[in-house]
Amino acid sequence: MSADMRTLLASYRKIIVLTQDEATLPADERAQANRVGQQLFHENQERIGKIDAALTQLVSSPSPARFDALGTLLDYIESGEGLYDADRLAFRELMQSLLAQVAKDSSLPAIKLHKRISEDLDALAEIERNYEKEIRAVFGRFESRSIILKREKWDSYVAYLKTLYQRERILKEYGVVMPYPAKPEPQGPSLPSPPGKEEEEIFGKTLPKKTVVLTFDDGPHRRYSDEIAAILKQYNAPAIFFSVGRNIGSIDAQGKAKLGGGADVMRRLKQSGYTLANHSFSHAQLSKQSGDNLKAEILSTDTLLKAVDPQRSSLFRFPYGARNREGMQALENAQLKSMMWNIDSLDWADPVPSSIADRVLRTVDKEGRGIILFHDIHERTVKALPAILDRLIAEGYQFAGWEDGNFKVSGASSPAPVQRSAAAGYANSWAIVVGIDKYQKWPQLQYAVRDAEGVGQMLVQKFGFAPQRVITLKNEQATRTGILAAFHDKLAHGNLQPNDRIFVFFAGHGATRKLSSGRDLGYIVPVDADPNNLATDAIPMTEIQNIAESLPAKHALFVMDACYSGLGLTRGAANASFLRDNAKRLGRQMLTAGGADQLVSDGGPNGHSVFTWTLLQGLGGKADLNGDSMITGTELAAYVAPAVSSVSQQTPAFGSLPGSEGGEFVFELPEESEFLNTGTAQLSNDAIALNTKLDAQASAPSTTVVVKDLQGGETKITAPAAVPVSARQQAQRANDQGLLLYKEKQYAAAEAQFTEALKLRPNFALAANNLGFVFYKQDKFSEAARWFENAVKMDPSRAIAYMNLGDAYSRAGENGKAKGAYKTYLELAPGGTQAGYARQQMEKL
Known part of the structure; x- marks a missing residue:
């Protein structure tokens, strides 16, 4: 070795x-x-x-x-x-x-x-x-x-x-001797190729300007191919995967395909809409092959691809780009076509993701169009890809896929407003959410169920968790058997993948029991537990540890709206020394509401505990401490812990559980697309008052936050440094912050954020509308109308902006213009939620 x-x-x-x-x-x-x-x-x-x-x-x-x-x-x-x-x-x-x-x-x-x-x-x-x-x-x-x-x-x-x-x-x-440079010879006139027609090989020269094709060689890879596909999906970007046959399976003596584990990866790629293509069987240098060996390299992989997808594409890529005339003839006989590239990421040689991104973006800028060569067998490619796609989209590039023997430009644009894989590379997102108010033999709680419902809605509506993967247990459903079945049956047998993440939220009673060794053992208390039979009726943390070790997820975050209580008379959380890692870069983190003998403050706004309300505000965007549109488990704790401590008698605790390899659970904030209007809800006065207190602590001039760790000591959390982002991303972030401020009725601060968004992105219709509505809310109707006019110029199809414009004109006394704006709204959205209101307003004018 x-x-x-x-x-x-x-x-x-x-x-x-x-x-x-x-x-x-x-x-x-x-x-x-x-x-x-x-x-x-x-x-x-x-x-x-x-x-x-x-x-x-x-x-x-x-x-x-x-x-x-x-x-x-x-x-x-x-x-x-x-x-x-x-x-x-x-x-x-x-x-x-x-x-x-x-x-x-x-x-x-x-x-x-x-x-x-x-x-x-x-x-x-x-x-x-x-x-x-x-x-x-x-x-x-x-x-x-x-x-x-x-x-x-x-x-x-x-x-x-x-x-x-x-x-x-x-x-x-390696068999290469470079010749002396040849002397230039006079060249006669060359005949141009027919417009729109490629040579016998495809280089992407006929693509429209600012159009690129994303291609990935050498897979399928058991981990990175799925991660790349997850990233592409969120950008609605097509791609072509050139796969090596031996990674898919083998050919038996009768010439039949025998598929292996890589075929499952290929099927998932196909189901997600990506093009499957041939990259030879063994990745040999085919320019040095001939005869049957050369044909087998091409045809064996073609047979395997057809076994995975009978409609496999006709594309072939020579390994290393090395081909000869015999190889080209073999492709033609097999009715396959060679696709090359003109933009090489060099991700096979470059170990630094940011360097890969820089190279690709510079070459794309130079070429203006073409086919980009990546490899789906590197972690560094996974890390570089989001930065590349963000910049290309920001600069107006479009993505082309391969369909029916031709390039087809997709409608790829900014990523969909759901959780992206980003650097964490999540395939699926799972959650177990438990809330118990109506205990059979324990004191009743008031807000635990409401807390669980609020967290579940946030996961689905904001972060794109699939509803079928959010397992919610409330009151009588949260028995000992029901909670364990959620882990054992619904997760363990629910096709949980190594690149998935799991979020666990528990709101209910907890208890501690002192063992003969003097150590405390924590328990989650199900709805049917008997306080006198804690050891048999409750769920010890050691059992949760065993369950967690058997789940092949990448990152897990446990959030317990609970405090330790030796008497178990209020919500309590147990010591979490469990979760041995069993996959690379595992992240296992826990955030609890408080320490021993502390009472959970249940008097938060909207029927939530103070802890869960603060948690929801953090996930709403306030815990994005460095402005990169991602909230890590550490950032969430750095926002929640001091904020809760500042307004209650609780001291939340946070830490990585034993076995964690330093991985971070990541929430990626979706881009807000809400056009402010008269139907936009704002926070209640008590919610605004509490948020003011929370934000005062969060904005304290300190780069380091001290919080309790899971063993009762103290640990320092350093706020993450700001990361460089594109102007487009900065504009979106400013708009999103403006929405939060508007809902808290901080109009001056909201106006500043929407203004900043428009400075960064002058044609940002969403920010223009929202800035106009801040003026409208302050009875500045003429100013509002001007910004609504800007919004509809930028985005003439946005119906709600015409509704806002009609309202502003009406309040400014310009009835004719108001009637025209309402009419346009009805033409764009005749069945819209405010169609009845628009008709009433037109009748009044």
């Missing part, structure tokens, strides 16, 4: 030497360097698979010596002689896989090893951050600048690599 590790590192280093300053190379040499670099990369992928299989076998071995062997491997990665920091990035994928394997072993040596690997991965992440600027400069294909930034650290590393390897030698080892 050690020899394979060293060969893996050597190939990684050669890729860096090949791509060093590649933008300055002649086009032919650059193409050859990229091709050989890709070949080195794919050889390394096979090598990683071999090492991974050996490590899996070693970890599962009963031999105690396995831990010494694994320790020796980590010694090499951590402190091997001659290793640079950048070298260690070559082993990150292996380390992540090893972490997941070791997590399955609950022995003490395995737990210690798991901690060591986790710390090593943290160190690798820090190395990536330290090298990011230097690596981006190497891989970014930036144009020359007048000031050349010094990159001593990276330069010293590359200089060392050049003492070991030379580009010319690497190319030669």
